[in-house]
Amino acid sequence: MDILTWGRTPWGEWMLTHISWDLLWAALFAGVAFLVAHASYMLLSAHRKRDAAETDRLEAARTDLPVRIARHSLAARLFHWVMAAAMFTLLFTAFLPIAGVKFPWVQWHWMAGLVLTASIVFHIIHATVWMDFWSIWIGPKDIPELKSELMRELGREADGPKPGKYPLGNRLYHLVIVLSALVVVTSGLFMMVRVRTPFFTRNPYLLTDAKWGLTYVAHGLAGVALVGLVIAHVYFAMRPEKWWITKSMILGWITRRQYLEHHDPTRWVSR
Numbered sequence: 001m002d003i004l005t006w007g008r009t010p011w012g013e014w015m016l017t018h019i020s021w022d023l024l025w026a027a028l029f030a031g032v033a034f035l036v037a038h039a040s041y042m043l044l045s046a047h048r049k050r051d052a053a054e055t056d057r058l059e060a061a062r063t064d065l066p067v068r069i070a071r072h073s074l075a076a077r078l079f080h081w082v083m084a085a086a087m088f089t090l091l092f093t094a095f096l097p098i099a100g101v102k103f104p105w106v107q108w109h110w111m112a113g114l115v116l117t118a119s120i121v122f123h124i125i126h127a128t129v130w131m132d133f134w135s136i137w138i139g140p141k142d143i144p145e146l147k148s149e150l151m152r153e154l155g156r157e158a159d160g161p162k163p164g165k166y167p168l169g170n171r172l173y174h175l176v177i178v179l180s181a182l183v184v185v186t187s188g189l190f191m192m193v194r195v196r197t198p199f200f201t202r203n204p205y206l207l208t209d210a211k212w213g214l215t216y217v218a219h220g221l222a223g224v225a226l227v228g229l230v231i232a233h234v235y236f237a238m239r240p241e242k243w244w245i246t247k248s249m250i251l252g253w254i255t256r257r258q259y260l261e262h263h264d265p266t267r268w269v270s271r
């Protein structure tokens with residue numbers, strides 16, 4: 001399987017042009033293989049939430065908490081769904097033509113790209129000014145939580161910390177998707193200069209052939225990575241034991257019991 005596609009400059013030198021589209025099928029295969037592996041593993045795995053007796057005790061002690069705990073503000077939910085619509089439009093407009101469904105995709109693609117870019121800019125400002133910015137990032141400080149979550153996964157009791165607002169897996173996923181999105185958005189904005197848009201006269205000479213090649217390869221690699229990442233995200237959102245989180249992305253809240261079952265109230269203080 002080839003990973004990259006090469007072409008020749010007018011001077012006969014080899015240069016990169018695109019990624020090989022075999023990678024799209026590899027990403028789809030990897031996404032589906034991951035679902036099957038994870039679903040099989042979940043049949044054996046111990047559940048990691050707090051046990052019922054302990055949650056009963058906590059619930060009795062924490063009647064000061066509201067029955068519904070706010071998890072996502074309206075602005076955060078709107079961002080999520082606008083971004084999801086843009087992301088699906090981008091994936092389908094990019095990859096359907098490659099899979100053989102021909103239509104004039106470029107203008108729909110860059111328009112969805114601008115919606116994604118605007119929603120990300122909004123999200124960065126919103127998260128920095130109004131949200132708990134650090135609650136989503138992952139680092140060495142999370143090793144004790146990782147250890148105790150692994151113990152719970154193996155069905156053992158562990159006194160170590162439970163997750164704050166976002167479980168470890170979600171924070172790792174956020175980091176990978178941030179990196180892929182930054183690459184796809186930056187390269188995509190440059191690529192807009194090469195196609196016809198109402199904003200400026202197209203200029204294929206902005207970069208050298210070699211730099212355009214690298215830009216297209218970066219865009220393609222981040223794009224196929226997003227195929228696998230989006231498949232994994234939708235899969236987790238649809239798993240029955242995660243419905244309480246998915247529902248909160250629609251309604252904005254979780255119940256007091258779900259909050260106490262899955263979180264450490266000292267690490268995600270509900271206000």
Ligand code: HEM
Pocket residue numbers: 017018019087090091094095106109110112113114116117184185187188189191192193194195216217219220222223224226
């Ligand atoms: C989920 C995100 C995205 C995916 C999966 C994706 C995927 C792709 C793919 C596979 C191509 C074909 C590249 C090639 O021929 O080598 C492409 C082209 C293009 N993308 Fe994206 N893209 C995404 C986001 C964006 C964004 C955010 C923008 C702009 C802001 C953008 C602008 C463009 C443009 C202008 C082209 C056409 C380039 C040309 O035909 O010369 N894309 N995209």
